[in-house]
Amino acid sequence: MSTEQVNTNNTSTKHLSVKRYLPDNSAESYWQEYELPVDDSTSLLDALNHIKEQLDSTLSYRWSCRMAICGSCGVMVNGIPKLGCKTFLRDYEGDIRIEPLSHFPVQRDLVVDMAIFLEHLAAVKPYLIDDNPAKPYDPTAPETYQQSPEQLARYKQFANCINCGLCYSACPQFGLNPEFLGPAALTLAHRYNLDSRDHGKKQRMAELNRHEGVWSCTFVGFCSKVCPKNVDPAAAVNQGKVEAAKHTLIALFKG
Amino acid sequence: MNKHKPQHELQHKQAFDEPLWWGLFSAGGVCFAVLLPAVILFIAVLLPLGLLPANALNYERASALLFSVPGFLFVGAVICLPLFHAAHRLRHGLFDISVGSDALNKKLMYGGAALLSVFALGLVIAGMLS
Numbered sequence: 001m002s003t004e005q006v007n008t009n010n011t012s013t014k015h016l017s018v019k020r021y022l023p024d025n026s027a028e029s030y031w032q033e034y035e036l037p038v039d040d041s042t043s044l045l046d047a048l049n050h051i052k053e054q055l056d057s058t059l060s061y062r063w064s065c066r067m068a069i070c071g072s073c074g075v076m077v078n079g080i081p082k083l084g085c086k087t088f089l090r091d092y093e094g095d096i097r098i099e100p101l102s103h104f105p106v107q108r109d110l111v112v113d114m115a116i117f118l119e120h121l122a123a124v125k126p127y128l129i130d131d132n133p134a135k136p137y138d139p140t141a142p143e144t145y146q147q148s149p150e151q152l153a154r155y156k157q158f159a160n161c162i163n164c165g166l167c168y169s170a171c172p173q174f175g176l177n178p179e180f181l182g183p184a185a186l187t188l189a190h191r192y193n194l195d196s197r198d199h200g201k202k203q204r205m206a207e208l209n210r211h212e213g214v215w216s217c218t219f220v221g222f223c224s225k226v227c228p229k230n231v232d233p234a235a236a237v238n239q240g241k242v243e244a245a246k247h248t249l250i251a252l253f254k255g
Numbered sequence: 256m257n258k259h260k261p262q263h264e265l266q267h268k269q270a271f272d273e274p275l276w277w278g279l280f281s282a283g284g285v286c287f288a289v290l291l292p293a294v295i296l297f298i299a300v301l302l303p304l305g306l307l308p309a310n311a312l313n314y315e316r317a318s319a320l321l322f323s324v325p326g327f328l329f330v331g332a333v334i335c336l337p338l339f340h341a342a343h344r345l346r347h348g349l350f351d352i353s354v355g356s357d358a359l360n361k362k363l364m365y366g367g368a369a370l371l372s373v374f375a376l377g378l379v380i381a382g383m384l385s
Contacts, residue, residue: 172351206269215273218347245274252271 045084061110071164081166102169124189129200151196158191160229167223180216183223183233190236283340322382335372342368
């Protein structure tokens with residue numbers, strides 16, 4: 001245990017500016033200020049819940065698990081994409097500006113439409129393809145799902161994605177061109193391409209080797225900085241470029 | 256709407272040129288980082304300051320070194336590949352600041368790098384033949 005305990009008694013008042021957008025009332029978004037009591041354990045999600053319950057029930061935002069695994073509570077904090085539940089107000093001084101995630105259409109307040117991200121995700125087929133060599137009830141079939149720790153280690157780093165979308169808000173190329181498959185989708189494609197049980201690489205490479213696939217990435221690397229699960233999408237996308245280059249060379253020789 | 260795209264349409268949209276540009280960009284980046292500082296140090300700093308032996312790069316020696324197969328490779332590594340590296344960066348930089356169209360920028364940047372490369376390598380070949 002660390003000797004530096006988080007203090008839950010040390011309450012103070014903090015100032016939160018939240019970008020509001022209520023399309024039923026006005027087409028314009030506006031900033032709303034809230035003052036609320038916080039202590040050292042108050043997360044941004046706790047603060048939003050306090051606003052919703054005590055100060056202003058009209059505020060809309062998404063959340064579910066409050067422990068950085070559901071990926072629902074992504075917002076911009078002072079312009080940086082963050083998970084609300086993993087962001088603590090004790091780390092911020094002065095005005096704290098909360099906005100909906102960048103590069104996505106805003107539906108209401110902090111709620112964005114992530115449909116385009118889900119489309120890109122579906123396009124790369126992020127699941128095992130033809131993984132089961134055994135037919136049901138075939139006694140001569142090989143044992144299924146055998147994987148060595150080395151084979152697991154190849155893709156494990158990239159398997160921790162929680163689909164929160166923070167990397168899409170961080171990616172300037174996705175901001176310029178929403179057709180770009182984007183960090184998380186390309187990372188998950190790479191994750192399944194690296195999986196020894198999978199046989200779908202050929203299908204995925206056709207998506208990855210488009211201009212809107214790996215080649216739209218300019219290796220800015222901010223996606224890896226903001227990823228709350230340390231997945232390192234920038235590394236996955238650039239390994240994907242090597243794979244796409246190999247895929248193209250092989251396609252050239254095979255004609 | 257990617258998920259509804261038929262496979263033949265995907266084949267049509269394959270970026271067959273991008274691996275080439277990216278490969279030249281990567282090779283150029285390595286040459287830029289590894290060779291160019293040494294080249295600039297010797298040719299652009301030590302030589303003009305007179306810190307190299309007087310006959311290290313006199314006309315006869317320099318032309319003999321340049322107009323040869325190693326000289327051809329040297330020009331390829333310190334001029335042509337870095338040109339393609341810079342062209343790739345400029346093309347993506349122009350896209351980032353929304354200048355021009357990517358299709359045109361590609362032709363201008365890589366075309367420019369190719370022209371200058373042909374010019375540089377052509378000079379070496381001309382010198383080798385003369």
